[in-house]
Amino acid sequence: MIHFKVPEIPPTTNKTVRFPIDVVEEVEHVIKGRDCTFTAFVVAAVRSALEQVKADEKEKDT
Numbered sequence: 001m002i003h004f005k006v007p008e009i010p011p012t013t014n015k016t017v018r019f020p021i022d023v024v025e026e027v028e029h030v031i032k033g034r035d036c037t038f039t040a041f042v043v044a045a046v047r048s049a050l051e052q053v054k055a056d057e058k059e060k061d062t
Contacts, residue, residue, distance in 0.1 A: 017042075 019027075024038075031041050 027038060027041055
């Protein structure tokens, strides 16, 4: 039997970020009709960008 672990919500903090109107509109268009919030989309996008920066830095150091 597969062991199920109840997911935990990570601790969070509030940050005020200003987005250009066109970016907000594009994100809202992309997530419309999906089970995704604006915040979840932005967090995923930032995590992806951070991974890319780390990969770029690692490649630069080699």
